[in-house]
Amino acid sequence: MTLKHSQDFHDPRIARHLAARITRISRKPVRFMEVCGTHTVAIFRSGIRSLLPETISLLSGPGCPVCVTAQQEIDAFIALAREPETIVATFGDLIRVPGSGSSLQREKADGADVRMVYSTFDAVALARENPDKRVVFLGVGFETTAPTVAAAILAAHQQRLDNFSVMSAHKIVPPALEALADGTINIDGFLLPGHVSVIIGMDAYRSFFEAHRVPCVVAGFEPSDLLQSIAMLVDQVESGRPALENAYPRAVSPAGNPKAMAVMNEVFAVGDADWRGIGTIPASGLAIREKYAAFDAFRVFDIRLKPAPEPKGCACGEILTGMKIPPQCPLYKTVCNPMAPVGPCMVSSEGTCAAYYRYHGDG
Amino acid sequence: MCLAIPSKIIHIENEMATIDVDGVKRSASLMLLEDSAVGDYVIVHAGFAIKKLDEDSAKETIRLLREAAAFVDDLEAGKG
Ligand code: SF4
Numbered sequence: 001m002t003l004k005h006s007q008d009f010h011d012p013r014i015a016r017h018l019a020a021r022i023t024r025i026s027r028k029p030v031r032f033m034e035v036c037g038t039h040t041v042a043i044f045r046s047g048i049r050s051l052l053p054e055t056i057s058l059l060s061g062p063g064c065p066v067c068v069t070a071q072q073e074i075d076a077f078i079a080l081a082r083e084p085e086t087i088v089a090t091f092g093d094l095i096r097v098p099g100s101g102s103s104l105q106r107e108k109a110d111g112a113d114v115r116m117v118y119s120t121f122d123a124v125a126l127a128r129e130n131p132d133k134r135v136v137f138l139g140v141g142f143e144t145t146a147p148t149v150a151a152a153i154l155a156a157h158q159q160r161l162d163n164f165s166v167m168s169a170h171k172i173v174p175p176a177l178e179a180l181a182d183g184t185i186n187i188d189g190f191l192l193p194g195h196v197s198v199i200i201g202m203d204a205y206r207s208f209f210e211a212h213r214v215p216c217v218v219a220g221f222e223p224s225d226l227l228q229s230i231a232m233l234v235d236q237v238e239s240g241r242p243a244l245e246n247a248y249p250r251a252v253s254p255a256g257n258p259k260a261m262a263v264m265n266e267v268f269a270v271g272d273a274d275w276r277g278i279g280t281i282p283a284s285g286l287a288i289r290e291k292y293a294a295f296d297a298f299r300v301f302d303i304r305l306k307p308a309p310e311p312k313g314c315a316c317g318e319i320l321t322g323m324k325i326p327p328q329c330p331l332y333k334t335v336c337n338p339m340a341p342v343g344p345c346m347v348s349s350e351g352t353c354a355a356y357y358r359y360h361g362d363g
Numbered sequence: 364m365c366l367a368i369p370s371k372i373i374h375i376e377n378e379m380a381t382i383d384v385d386g387v388k389r390s391a392s393l394m395l396l397e398d399s400a401v402g403d404y405v406i407v408h409a410g411f412a413i414k415k416l417d418e419d420s421a422k423e424t425i426r427l428l429r430e431a432a433a434f435v436d437d438l439e440a441g442k443g
Contacts, residue, residue: 014428091409119410121392148411151394198406198414224428250421251406251414260395260413 011224018227019051026055026234031186033322035173036193037064037350038221044359046223048230056230059322060352062176062275063193065141066093067320067344067351070274071308073169074099074344077138079303080167081112087130088114089123090138093348096341100308120152127156127164136297139168139286144195146170146286147260150267153288153295167297168288171273173200174208175284179275181212185322189215189233191226194248199264201256202246209244220248267292276310276344277317314343319352326356333357369404369416382407 034040040060043049049058062068078099081088088104095104095114108114113133117123120137127135139149149166156164173196180187192205197218209216215236219229229247236242246252264286273285288296297303310317314336315329326332326345336342338354345351370391374381378393382405391412393399398415405412 121410144408147395148409250417259397
């Protein structure tokens with residue numbers, strides 16, 4: 001009865017069979033986009049690209065949370081780190097992302113108090129342990145992370161911690177799909193994110209799917225999950241019958257996780273948000289509600305977002321929207337590498353440039 | 364940032380669970396989960412359990428995949 005399925009989903013015989021099936025049924029050249037940074041990494045790590053026929057191209061979409069964070073948001077985080085008596089708490093990836101003139105890492109070297117945390121509750125604990133400091137958590141991530149940030153705000157509220165706040169740059173996935181589908185690039189199918197879907201459920205994609213009738217499959221993270229999902233997309237394309245399908249039913253349900261959604265909606269309201277490479281997408285971000293204004297770092301610190309150009313020569317924006325792949329960026333490997341990243345796509349472990357660099361082995 | 368490996372709940376106290384991730388013990392908040400019990404397998408994201416895995420569904424997916432791969436026979440023979 002033990003759930004050793006994790007291993008079962010690694011069964012090479014299943015993977016071989018699925019790859020053979022995809023090769024057999026795939027006729028039309030297609031471009032599928034995975035909209036989840038963890039999928040990007042899983043696809044590279046498992047080597048399934050090499051199992052796929054030439055007809056299938058996989059593009060990485062705007063699924064890496066740090067990568068889609070707009071330059072002006074990065075700059076606001078850096079401005080925050082310069083505030084006196086302030087501890088900035090963040091997940092690790094963000095620290096090395098270059099802002100317009102600095103990075104959190106550089107600020108830290110110059111004396112700013114920037115701490116890496118594993119969970120948002122660690123940031124709340126920092127606020128409790130440092131009552132004479134202001135502790136700000138940098139809220140970056142999609143619907144998977146936003147409920148955990150909302151939970152931290154509720155906990156701080158309950159504990160009456162008035163020195164805790166969050167700078168929310170959270171984004172939500174379905175509006176980004178709309179923006180991509182309306183854009184210039186032709187995408188033949190979407191591999192929808194696994195853990196975002198755990199929270200928001202299949203139903204959250206219904207209106208997007210009905211409006212665009214493009215093949216959509218929610219995928220898990222094991223090699224056989226991914227191959228199965230790709231096989232389902234190919235089936236939909238070849239039969240001319242697009243559908244919204246769930247290839248990860250052990251974790252994703254039609255309604256998602258209502259409790260997590262309720263916590264998220266209690267604290268956050270949907271608002272417009274800026275995405276790197278895409279620009280402003282209506283109703284695609286999460287801002288802290290008036291009720292919790294005391295925990296909103298934008299209000300507490302009076303920091304405003306100031307328009308800022310993306311790093312010169314960096315093609316992250318085009319990569320995040322599927323218009324380019326990393327080797328088409330002139331800086332890729334010549335100037336930009338994981339030790340000296342020019343853009344966030346090379347910083348984050350989930351970034352497409354970092355994944356290419358690490359796994360692709362191309363020229 | 365997402366951890367794809369399922370974690371097993373081995374202890375619960377005050378909405379905090381001790382979880383076992385492939386032999387490593389960690390703690391995870393249960394604040395975002397509807398219901399959970401010791402022994403459940405959950406998906407954990409940044410210190411929070413976000414979903415109980417549906418074991419029947421996991422088994423069904425594996426069964427279908429195996430069946431499709433046409434080695435369901437030796438599987439049956441192996442597991443009895
Ligand atoms: S290789 Fe570097 S500069 Fe080029 S797009 Fe990627 S992150 Fe930007």
